[in-house]
Amino acid sequence: MTAVDPTVDPDREAMGGADPDRLVEIDDFLGDPDAHGPRGLPRTIIGWLTTTDHKALGIAYIVTSMVFLGIGGALAGVIRAELAEPGLQLVSVETYNSVFTIHGSVMVYLFAVPFGFGMANYLLPLQIGAPDLAFPRLNAFSYWLYLIGGAVMLLGFVADGGAASFGWFAYPPLSGAAGTPGIGADMWIVSIILTGTSGTLTAVNVIATVTMMRTPGMTLFRMPILTWNMFITSFMVLVAFPVLSGALLMLLADRQFGTHFFDPVDGGSPILWQHLFWFFGHPEVYIVALPFFGVVTEIFPVFSRRPVFGYKGLVLATLAIGALSTSVWAHHMFATGDLVLPFFAATSLLIGVPTGVKIFNWIGTMWDGSLSFEAPMKFAIGFLVTFVAGGVTGIMLASPTLDFHLTDSYFVVAHFHYVMGGTVIFAMFAAIYFWWPKVTGRLLSEKLGTWHFWLLMAGFNVTFFVQHLLGRAGMPRRVPDYRPIENFELWNKISSFGFLILVASMVPFLINVVRSLRSPATVGADPWHANSLEWATFSPPADHNFTWLPPIRSERPVFDLRWINFEGVGAPTSADAWEARHDHDEQWLPLHQWSDEEEQKRTTGPRPIERTSEGQSSDEDRADGDRGDDGEEIT
Amino acid sequence: MKIEAILWTGVAVFYIVIGLLYLAVGGDTAGVVLLLLATGLGGLVAGWVWDWTRRNGERVENRADVDAIDSTGVVGVYPTASLRPLALAIGVTAMFLGIPLGSWLSMVGIAIVASQVLLLTRDTDT
Numbered sequence: 001m002t003a004v005d006p007t008v009d010p011d012r013e014a015m016g017g018a019d020p021d022r023l024v025e026i027d028d029f030l031g032d033p034d035a036h037g038p039r040g041l042p043r044t045i046i047g048w049l050t051t052t053d054h055k056a057l058g059i060a061y062i063v064t065s066m067v068f069l070g071i072g073g074a075l076a077g078v079i080r081a082e083l084a085e086p087g088l089q090l091v092s093v094e095t096y097n098s099v100f101t102i103h104g105s106v107m108v109y110l111f112a113v114p115f116g117f118g119m120a121n122y123l124l125p126l127q128i129g130a131p132d133l134a135f136p137r138l139n140a141f142s143y144w145l146y147l148i149g150g151a152v153m154l155l156g157f158v159a160d161g162g163a164a165s166f167g168w169f170a171y172p173p174l175s176g177a178a179g180t181p182g183i184g185a186d187m188w189i190v191s192i193i194l195t196g197t198s199g200t201l202t203a204v205n206v207i208a209t210v211t212m213m214r215t216p217g218m219t220l221f222r223m224p225i226l227t228w229n230m231f232i233t234s235f236m237v238l239v240a241f242p243v244l245s246g247a248l249l250m251l252l253a254d255r256q257f258g259t260h261f262f263d264p265v266d267g268g269s270p271i272l273w274q275h276l277f278w279f280f281g282h283p284e285v286y287i288v289a290l291p292f293f294g295v296v297t298e299i300f301p302v303f304s305r306r307p308v309f310g311y312k313g314l315v316l317a318t319l320a321i322g323a324l325s326t327s328v329w330a331h332h333m334f335a336t337g338d339l340v341l342p343f344f345a346a347t348s349l350l351i352g353v354p355t356g357v358k359i360f361n362w363i364g365t366m367w368d369g370s371l372s373f374e375a376p377m378k379f380a381i382g383f384l385v386t387f388v389a390g391g392v393t394g395i396m397l398a399s400p401t402l403d404f405h406l407t408d409s410y411f412v413v414a415h416f417h418y419v420m421g422g423t424v425i426f427a428m429f430a431a432i433y434f435w436w437p438k439v440t441g442r443l444l445s446e447k448l449g450t451w452h453f454w455l456l457m458a459g460f461n462v463t464f465f466v467q468h469l470l471g472r473a474g475m476p477r478r479v480p481d482y483r484p485i486e487n488f489e490l491w492n493k494i495s496s497f498g499f500l501i502l503v504a505s506m507v508p509f510l511i512n513v514v515r516s517l518r519s520p521a522t523v524g525a526d527p528w529h530a531n532s533l534e535w536a537t538f539s540p541p542a543d544h545n546f547t548w549l550p551p552i553r554s555e556r557p558v559f560d561l562r563w564i565n566f567e568g569v570g571a572p573t574s575a576d577a578w579e580a581r582h583d584h585d586e587q588w589l590p591l592h593q594w595s596d597e598e599e600q601k602r603t604t605g606p607r608p609i610e611r612t613s614e615g616q617s618s619d620e621d622r623a624d625g626d627r628g629d630d631g632e633e634i635t
Numbered sequence: 636m637k638i639e640a641i642l643w644t645g646v647a648v649f650y651i652v653i654g655l656l657y658l659a660v661g662g663d664t665a666g667v668v669l670l671l672l673a674t675g676l677g678g679l680v681a682g683w684v685w686d687w688t689r690r691n692g693e694r695v696e697n698r699a700d701v702d703a704i705d706s707t708g709v710v711g712v713y714p715t716a717s718l719r720p721l722a723l724a725i726g727v728t729a730m731f732l733g734i735p736l737g738s739w740l741s742m743v744g745i746a747i748v749a750s751q752v753l754l755l756t757r758d759t760d761t
Contacts, residue, residue: 220639
């Protein structure tokens with residue numbers, strides 16, 4: 001074999017191959033992390049404003065969405081403070097309406113979905129062995145559209161008449177020109193059109209990347225579940241988001257150009273809005289949730305030291321959820337009465353089946369495993385607990401008879417915050433603790449992580465569990481005031497107190513982040529001994545991600561590599577583990593190389609990325625036939 | 636790309652089945668139309684993927700026994716850093732915000748978008 005480059009050409013001695021009992025470390029293969037040019041994020045403002053790197057944009061998405069989480073959380077603080085006692089203490093009724101509208105809109109449109117897109121940006125190309133997303137500039141455009149669109153929504157607060165005040169689903173006629181005359185409402189509509197378009201473009205990017213840019217050997221059914229879930233989520237985005245954008249344009253036309261799409265006086269139909277909105281709105285909750293299902297599916301196997309249980313079952317369950325979620329929309333509209341109730345009740349109950357399959361598989365993954373409870377695992381289990389609690393009330397609400405009683409009460413608020421809030425927050429922190437070493441090259445403190453977890457667990461459940469009781473006793477949603485009947489006063493106080501614990505839980509997290517960022521970056525490529533391909537590169541990854549790739553023979557290529565000396569585990573046959581792999585070892589080559597030195601030095605203009613065979617004559621013929629000459633030009 | 640094609644065909648088939656079922660049980664017009672349009676979306680992509688597979692054959696990425704070495708050559712040409720995506724996003728925002736705030740803003744937005752799209756397309760020549 002022709003030596004290519006000592007830093008990327010693994011040799012058996014160097015990686016401990018002579019000692020069959022030694023577990024191979026990924027770092028043994030990688031060599032000097034700084035030998036391949038710059039790593040990490042842009043260091044200048046211009047760098048950030050102009051970047052098209054999927055990793056930088058992924059971090060930008062995640063940081064921006066966390067800032068929006070802070071804003072949405074502050075608005076939630078206003079709501080809980082107002083409701084802590086009966087009567088109006090803090091804000092006027094109009095302001096309260098704006099506050100809960102923007103709280104909901106920020107959390108759903110500007111935090112939960114974009115955080116998922118941020119993870120897709122950062123992790124998806126790494127997990128499939130690609131150098132970037134398929135359309136990097138489109139990706140940058142999506143991000144800026146999201147950031148500016150989000151700012152437009154918040155600027156509504158300083159507009160004449162205040163921010164939008166019709167709830168995050170904007171039912172007409174309340175959201176019409178007569179119902180909400182202010183300019184803030186129009187800005188809300190424009191904002192959602194912009195962020196929705198941003199999401200649609202990201203979905204196109206993700207689908208193109210997964211379809212066309214997987215590295216050889218990474219067949220669809222070897223992709224990590226997180227990538228699968230992003231892929232399926234993107235299908236759903238393509239079905240759902242354009243419908244919302246269309247409906248919002250109709251609403252904007254009603255308000256600005258005097259059309260009558262949703263105006264019953266002139267033959268329009270407010271119910272039409274509800275159908276269009278919820279045709280987006282229900283897939284939306286799964287668009288939010290599926291990436292986070294993917295996150296915990298990455299985490300459970302690592303901390304259980306077992307392969308994921310029922311890989312194909314999980315993929316099929318995700319597909320089933322994706323499909324069914326677009327045919328359940330009108331269960332949000334049971335109370336309108338103008339519906340085929342059995343159809344939507346049946347599909348809504350049916351969606352519990354694939355969701356149950358997923359929960360079964362997660363438990364199956366942990367069952368009999370060698371569990372350890374590092375911070376990512378704690379948060380992933382926290383996710384499981386809150387998600388099951390929210391799922392159970394979801395089954396209750398899917399029954400029209402119960403829904404008629406509970407609709408528009410705090411029971412729905414509690415259900416919604418368990419499935420959307422708890423699921424997203426716990427899985428989000430699981431993701432942050434899990435991939436933090438990959439992104440920064442540093443670890444987060446386990447001790448502070450434990451404080452963070454238990455405070456969040458307590459705060460979340462104290463805040464939202466009593467809201468079930470409030471709703472059952474009849475407290476309506478979206479009211480700033482209530483009479484001191486039943487136990488309303490006590491339960492609301494408990495809920496507001498829980499919010500304070502929630503806020504307190506962010507303190508150890510922030511300390512943790514700051515302390516970690518100030519420590520030296522010393523973590524290797526694979527600190528958790530994980531499974532998927534993003535752990536086969538440096539932390540933080542090199543420019544365009546990989547300097548070489550291991551052979552991919554299962555859905556856990558990094559695991560296979562670490563166990564390569566062990567017969568029957570990492571090795572595919574019972575023959576000598578190393579010999580069985582010999583053919584592949586010869587092919588461990590730098591995957592992405594610049595085509596020549598001159599191209600690399602250029603700072604402007606497109607940069608070609610090349611996979612080279614470097615004298616592997618036996619493979620050159622094949623290479624010519626594949627993609628040798630007609631490399632796709634991706635801009 | 637057979638599995639991709641099957642996936643997208645599955646999307647189309649699911650929506651036509653559920654759409655016709657919804658029509659049969661007396662669903663609302665908007666819902667039926669949306670479901671059938673989703674059939675079109677799935678069918679469009681499925682058709683493209685089938686056709687791509689028919690013309691180009693199976694891609695090396697979908698074989699189970701290959702390595703990085705099996706697909707060599709120029710993988711892609713990646714664009715460098717650029718201010719255009721940001722400018723384009725500002726332009727699009729101005730275009731839409733002009734609807735409630737005044738048509739002058741839309742005009743500015745259209746000018747930015749047009750210039751940036753032009754510059755973006757010219758970028759790819761170099």
